[in-house]
Amino acid sequence: NAGVTQTPKFRVxxxxxxxxxxCAQDMNHEYxxxxxxxxxxxxxxxxxxVGEGTTAKGEVPDGYNxxxxxxxxxxxxxxxxxxxxxxxxxCASGRGILVSxxxxxxxxxxxxxxx
Amino acid sequence: xxxxxxxPQNLTAQEGEFITINCxxxxxxxxxxxxxxxxxxxxxxxxxxxxxxxxxGRLIATINIQEKHSSLHITASHPRDSAVYICAVxxxxxxxxxxxxxxxTVIP
Numbered sequence: 001n002a003g004v005t006q007t008p009k010f011r012v013x014x015x016x017x018x019x020x021x022x023c024a025q026d027m028n029h030e031y032x033x034x035x036x037x038x039x040x041x042x043x044x045x046x047x048x049x050v051g052e053g054t055t056a057k058g059e060v061p062d063g064y065n066x067x068x069x070x071x072x073x074x075x076x077x078x079x080x081x082x083x084x085x086x087x088x089x090x091c092a093s094g095r096g097i098l099v100s101x102x103x104x105x106x107x108x109x110x111x112x113x114x115x
Numbered sequence: 116x117x118x119x120x121x122x123p124q125n126l127t128a129q130e131g132e133f134i135t136i137n138c139x140x141x142x143x144x145x146x147x148x149x150x151x152x153x154x155x156x157x158x159x160x161x162x163x164x165x166x167x168x169x170x171x172g173r174l175i176a177t178i179n180i181q182e183k184h185s186s187l188h189i190t191a192s193h194p195r196d197s198a199v200y201i202c203a204v205x206x207x208x209x210x211x212x213x214x215x216x217x218x219x220t221v222i223p
Contacts, residue, residue: 033211042119042201042213090158103148103160104211111156 002026006091006107013081013114021076021110023091031094032074033058033104034066036087043090049074081114088112118142121202121214128221134189136217138202141183149176149187150201152216158201161187192221 004025013019023032030051035043045058049068063085065077074093078085088111092104119140128134138147149161162169162176164185169176173192178185189196202214 040215042117042215043203043211044213045211088156092158103163105160106150106158109156109158 004091004093004105004107006089006110008110009108010111011113013078013112015081015083015114017081019078019081021078021089021091021112023074023076023093023107024072025074025091025093025105026072027093027105028071029093029095029105030071031104032068033092033094034064034074034076035090035092036060036085037090037109038087046076046089083114086112086114117214118212119202119204119214121200121217123217124215125218126220128192128219130193130221130223132192132221134192134196134219134221136187136200136202136219138185138187138214139183140185140202140204140212142204142212143206144204145207146205147178147185148203148205148211149185150203152199152201154198161200189219194221194223197221 007022033048034046037043044060046064047066049055052071055066067075088109090109091107094104122137146163146165148163152158164178173190175188197220199216199218201216205211
């Protein structure tokens with residue numbers, strides 16, 4: 001009964017380093033999303049995917065790349081980490097608005113600090 | 116500009132009080148969502164509604180499409196209700212817009 005699992009839960013990086021955040025869901029959802037949450041701001045969409053092999057840009061995509069090679073996994077990559085990317089990152093999955101208007105299911109978040 | 120506005124930003128209540136959190140939005144929507152984020156950070160979906168009212172235990176969510184407004188009510192509040200409550204709206208373009216959240220503290 002895992003739902004949406006994010007790894008790692010915490011990470012500290014130095015400016016310029018790269019890393020990949022992994023999101024895995026076991027609910028056979030078509031749609032997956034990556035958000036960032038910053039103090040005083042609502043969740044902001046970074047990238048999303050409407051199915052295996054597809055990705056699309058959200059509100060704040062710069063500095064991030066994503067891949068959806070398998071339906072159950074959605075990877076978020078930071079190419080060259082910057083202090084402005086210090087944030088809490090949430091992954092979510094869902095069946096999609098147009099299909100069944102289902103809610104999103106969220107992971108527990110990844111707290112990322114860039115020094 | 117904020118497509119979704121919540122009020123109040125912070126709320127402190129005594130155990131047992133009736134609580135109301137408000138959400139106003141400025142975009143066309145297909146559904147409105149209420150989410151709960153606990154201090155540990157995890158986010159869970161409480162309600163998704165596109166009209167009328169929904170009830171789950173002590174939680175009640177209402178929406179007025181004409182006024183672009185929704186309310187989340189908590190009856191007989193309890194310290195375990197302490198969390199951040201987030202309003203979000205979704206549209207047919209698969210876009211989600213999130214409010215900044217209302218931080219609720221219920222004191223025993």
